Amino acid sequence: MSDPVVILGSGLAGYNVAREFRKLDTATPLVVISRDHAGFYSKPMLSNALAGKKTAATLVMKDAAKMAAELNAQVLNHTEVTGIDTATRQLTLGNGSTLAYRDLVLALGADPIRLPLQGDAADTVLSVNDLDDFARFAEALDTAKGGQPVQRVAILGAGLIGCEFANDLLHRQIEPTVLDLAERVLPRLLPAEASERLQARLQAGGAHFRFGVGATAVNRSADGLQLTLSDGSTLSTDLVISAIGLKPRAQLASAAGLIVARGVVVNRQLAASAPHVHAVGDCAEVEGTLLPYVMPIMQQARALAATLAGNPTPVAYPAMPVVVKTPAWxxxxxxxxxxxxxxxxxxxxxxxxxxxxxxxxxxxxxxxxxxxxxxxxxxxxxxxxxxx
Missing domain, CATH: 3.30.390.120 (Enolase-like; domain 1)
Incomplete structure (x- = not known):
């Protein structure tokens, strides 16, 4: 039996490569390795799950066992990969064992950028980047205020995710305050007129915005938390979410000697700088481009699956509109x-x-x-x- 195609990561990128590959090749052994539960869910749904009355459990569409059966694959959940030897084509796992691969696909995703916040409650700041994060967030909404439901949430970042969470929190009658160093919402995506209209509609629903300021410290206070802002002012809240952006997970690739810039550098065939290693999704930098959206992932998955099945195929990106999940506008x-x-x-x-x-x-x-x-x-x- 040949060595397997191994996919590191069980998010949309990893599982969609696996699904597309199985459409073209039903025989080659396939292994999916995940550091978490490896259940299949749609990450974009995390930022509007409250409106849909979803829980972390109900967001999972299929568990690891069902995905393994569907893909005719071995799915290793709660498994860490600690090293990649590109010369021998072997992975070292957290338990010390090794696993050989025919081809390796890095679908590692991205981590939230962490602000260097001061204060005795800096460690309570949440980011929602995966299902486990969402479970912690949902629990905090019910318990963070001394066992009472949260009424106020500060959101650090007025980009796409920050605005989506602000909209979603309004469905729980929670008052969000969005803070950003920029001068308006989604400044890198929208012209000023569109930014102003989106902000106005969210404000009409109960959201608040403060621009030109960032958070420097988070401390506990008598009625919850107190943020100290960069202009010296303070803001009282019950919970703080950071939504200032993501950084590709490239540490494992870098340690293996792969070329890394902002993400894992790959060519149009999604090949990294070592033979038989590829990268897709949020961790992949394709000819200098990082596109952390669903449609680019789908384009990558189809192209890489064809390449892995023996038909080298460059990825192509048509124009791909992004839907901002803000039903308020x-x-x-x-x-x-x-x-x-x-x-x-x-x-x-x-x-x-x-x-x-x-x-x-x-x-x-x-x-x-x-x-x-x-x-x-x-x-x-x-x-x-x-x-x-």
């Missing part, structure tokens, strides 16, 4: 490339905003809000591919 954005030269052209009324980022006659990106989100597919067809 529906928003879809297809951001222009970071170095794109052009200007936003915005039309707005009470029911919608249509923002086009154009260079001359060429549409390079767009943002749609309200009723205009129905135009996303039509406009996406006019935007150049990210990677053709």
């Amino acid at each position: 529906p928003t879809v954005v297809c951001p222009p490339a970071a170095n794109a030269q052009g200007e936003w052209q915005v039309t707005a009324d009470d029911e919608q905003i249509v923002a086009r980022f154009v260079a001359g006659e060429q549409l390079l990106g767009f943002a749609l809000q309200g009723k205009a989100v129905a135009q996303r597919q039509a406009l996406a067809q006019q935007v150049p591919a990210i990677l053709a």
Whole structure:
């Protein structure tokens, strides 16, 4: 029997590579290794689970045993990989055993960026990046305030995840206050008019925003927690969530001698700098691009599965609109490339905003809000591919 294809990670990236590979190759041994329970769930659902009355348990669609049966694979849950030997194609596991691989897929995801906060309650700051994090978050909402339900939550970061959690908390009648050093919500994705409308709709639902400030310390107080902010002011709250961004998990790859920049550096065939090693998902930097969204993961999974099955296939990225899960003001954005030269052209009324980022006659990106989100597919067809 040949050595297996081994996938490190059981998130959307890892399991979708496994599923796509099994469509093309039903015989090659397949092993999925996960440091957690390895149940299949959709990570994007974490930021709107409260509105759907979901729990950590009900978010799991299939447990590890069902995934193993579905994929005709061995799924090793609660298993740490401590080393990769790319010369001998072997992994070292946390129990000291080794596992040989034919091909290795790194689908390790990303970790929340941690702020260097001071204070006696700095260790209570939560991030929600996986199912276990969500379980802790949900428990804290019910117990953090001396066993009483939480009423106030401070969210550090007014980006996509921060806004989504603010919207979701409103469904629990919890008052979120969103803090950011930037001057508005989603500043890297939306033009000013769209940012202002999204903020206004969230504020109408009960959210608060403070811009131009960050948190420096979190301390316990008589009625919960007290944040000290960078301008010297304070904010009282019951719970603090950090949503300031993610950093690709690349430590294992770096220790193995693979080239790492922001993430694990891979080419268009998702091959890393050592033979028979690949990377996908949030940990993969494809020709200088990090795209921590669902659609790029699906494109990667299909391309890499074909490559692993013997048909080398470069990944292609068409224009891929991102849905911001803020039902208070529906928003879809297809951001222009970071170095794109052009200007936003915005039309707005009470029911919608249509923002086009154009260079001359060429549409390079767009943002749609309200009723205009129905135009996303039509406009996406006019935007150049990210990677053709």
